[in-house]
Each structure stands twice: as C-alpha cells, then as structure tokens.
Amino acid sequence: MNTPDRHRIRFIIHYDGRGFAGWQVQPDQRTVQGELERVLGKLTAGPCAVVGAGRTDRGVHATGQVAAADVPVRWTAQSLRRAMNALLPDDVWVADAALAAPYFHPRYDATARSYVYRVGLASEADSPFRSPWCWPLVRPVDLLAMERASAAILGDHSFRAFAKAGQEERGDRCTVAAARWAPWEGIGLEFHVTANRFLHHMVRYLVGTLVDIGLGQRPSDHMAALLAGEEGLETSPPAPPEGLFLTAVSYPADAGMEPPRPRGPRLVP
Template identity: 55%
Template sequence: MTSGEEIRFRLDIHYDGSGFYGWQIQPERRTVQGVLQDAVERVARVSRTVTGSGRTDRGVHATGQVASVELPAKWTSETLARALNAVLPEDVWIQAARRTHPGFHPRFDAVARSYEYRVGTEAEARSPFHRRYCWPVDDALDRGLLDRAAALIPGRRSFRAFAKSGQPERGTRCRVDRAVWEAWSGPGLRFTITADRYLHHMVRYLVGTMVDVARRRRAPTEIDGLLNDSDTDLWTSPPAPPQGLFLTRVEYGPVAGEGDAVGSRRTERAPES
C-alpha cells in the first residue's frame, strides 16, 4: 500500500434519535451525520463525508444503520471502531467497523431495509424509560384487527396514500416482504416491516392507520382500498409519532458490504431492538 492510499470502511451504527434533527447534516442543527463526521475529523485529522444507507427523520432511532467513509489505509477496523467510540457522544455507538470494497454504497447497494415500530399498550409505556422509544396508546387495541390489517400490506403495491411526499423519479410502488405485529420485551406491541424501499413517513402512516383500525375507528378493508390507489375518497389516519420508529436492519447482496467486521467493546448500548 502506498502512503496516500485510502480504504472504504463500512460502519454499523446504533443511535438514540431523541436528541437529533434526523440523520442528514443541516446547518446549525445537531444531526447524526454531523456528529459522525465531526468524530471522524477528530480521530483521523481529515474531513470526510459519512454516507448513510438512508435518512432517518428527527426523533427516529436506529439499531441497524449502515454508513461508509473513506480513510487512510493505516486504519484498521478495530482501531477505527475504538477511536470513534472514544469521542462519540453517548447517544451514538459504532457497533462494528469493517473494510469493504471501493465501490460499496450503503444506500444504492441495499436490497432491503427493516423497520420496527413500538406501540405501548400498557400503563408502564408512559414511564420515562419507555415513552421516548414507543408511542403510548391509551385506547384498547384489538390485536386481531391489527393482524388482519398487517396481512394486507405485503406484496408490490402503491403506497402513495401512505406518504408525506412522493418520489416522482422512482414512483410510489414498493415491494413489502414482511409486515407483522408481535410482542416486544417492553409494555406493548411492535410492528416489523421489511421492504425494498420506503416513501417518506410511510411506516408511520401505516402504523397510525392500523392503530385506528385496532381502535375500531375504521375498517381493515380500508387498508386494502388505500393500497389499491383507486379510491380517492379514502385518507390515511395521521402518522404515528417518530419516537417509536427504529431502523433495525439493512440487507445487501452477497458481495456488497463484505469485509473484516470488528465489533466494539464499548458497553453503552442504544435502545434494544
């Protein structure tokens, strides 16, 4: 290796989104990307862009964000993870670092992403140790209706109705491979979804609408009508609040993102997924 050679690293990242204005760097705002780039500059003495797999919104958390950064070849995966965690704030943690191939792109190489949304259905959900990481709902929810609503989601469908804004250049159709409600270790339920792509606020609109189905405020069949993109008289419910949403996994093909993964020994953890 020459002294000027650089290596692309993949970073697997956890963060508590409560104190951030989302992932993407913004002037005069605290963002995850900004904090990471500051940390890279502190430890490597070079200014670099940290590229993420996706832009989480303000208040949204991650236990499976993936990013990349190019640094001088003198860095190893282990020393990079350790050095970054030594200077990062407590609400960001590098779970693993690895060297990867030069063409790896965290966003464009991804084949699927998984999100989890937590709904608090018990009184304990309003505890300060839970409410920052779930949506406490006071009304009784019919679990059977939640399951019926979620079963309508998988497949390649138009999610135009479940988006704050469209992405005209890519259309509104997404392929959802999995959409289920299940128990989580906290006081409530979690909705997990895996898809090839997402529209803006899509998961939050889906959850908000399904919760209204479970409250018996609307029929499960309305989910299907909204996904058919044909009934213009139907509207989604308001989106669920951001604090219950977690990016939990980004999937890549057999080559993209491969490398010598090294986990961090730091003990502080982001909220459990």
C-alpha cells in the same frame, strides 16, 4: 474516494434519535451524519464524508443503520471504531466496523431495509424509561383487525397514500416482504416491516392507520382500499417518530465487490 492510502470502512450505527434533526446533514441542525463526520474529521485530520443506508427522520432511532467512509489505511476497522466511540456523544454508538470492498455503497447496494415500531399498551409504557422510545398509547387494541390489515401490505404496491407529499419524482412503488405484529416485552406490540425501499414517513403513516383500525376508528379493509388509491379516502395521521427504529439493512453476498460498477468508486449520498 478510494486511493492507495485510503480504504473503505463499513459501520453499523446505533443512535437515539430524540436529539437529532434526522440522519442527513442540515445547516445549523444537529444530525447523526454530522456528528459522525465531525468525529471522523478529527481522527483523519481532514474532511471525511459518511454515507448511510437510509435517511431517518427527526426523532427516529436506529439499531442497524449501515454507513461507510473512506479513511487512511493506518486505521484498522476496530481501532477506528474504538476511537470514534471515545469521541462520539452518548446518543450515537458504533456497534461494529469492518473493512468493506472498494465499491461498496451503503445506500445503492442495499436490497432491503427493516424497521420496528413499538406501541405501548400497558401502563408501564408511560414510564420515563419506556415512553421516549415508543408510542405510549396505553389503550387496548383489536390485534386481529390489525393483523388482517397488515396482510394487505405485503407485496408490490403503490404507497402514494402513505408518503409525505412532494415526492412524485422518486416514484411510489415498494415491495414489502414482511409486515407483522409481535409482542413487545409484555408492554405492548411491535410492528415489524421489511421492504426493498420506503417512502418518506411511510412506516409512520402505516402504523398510524393500523392503530386506528385496532382502536375501531376505521375498518380493516381501509388498508387495501388506500393501497388501491380509492378516491376520497385518506390515511390516519402518522404515528409519532419516537416509536420507530431502523433495525437492519440487507445486502447481497457480493455487495461492492469488483468488477467496478459504472457509477464509480466515490462515496456520495
């Protein structure tokens, strides 16, 4: 909570998701949030809650996760960043830190989130320096068919077919602002997708289905049919988590600025 002796710091976090059971703290599991709270607890000499913009799943990476914590005012953003990086494990890194407005909330103030999914097509994707951070498919795909199917994702749709079961209470509509394929360093392709929100495993189900379309295992018009809720039609299995990166979180220019918001100043998940 913001008090006269504490202020809110906003972080950009990078992490290699392979060694984590996801972002969110879980009993007896190693998580990104848990590591950040452990280190901040040491530096601030007491419990220190960290809230992130998105709860990435087990094995998913990030180069643009946004988080925030309330810390004693003796810590400047940059001195805290340096101290955290000295104590954090090698698979988590604070890329940037800045003073945030008292009412800034990484999750609730976000207007969009962007992900990139890497699919390796060339043999180099099997390299131990590439395969841990991509889906080493190492097979040719029909990019035009995948692009046609990706175009159907744009706009406001129900993504119920592309979400892990058991999330009815969250609602299933998302507005997708970008969904495109781009070259990946001569090794394969990257799927870039931006939306106001994402459902659990949504990007992985989308990529799994798009890749099956690219492999000729289903027609490109299945994407529109799945979004329309066509009965009897199911998505392909989700793509592996290793290829997925949370790359950016967007906020309005005045995010977290006063006047105070009805939800109050506390940082809660």
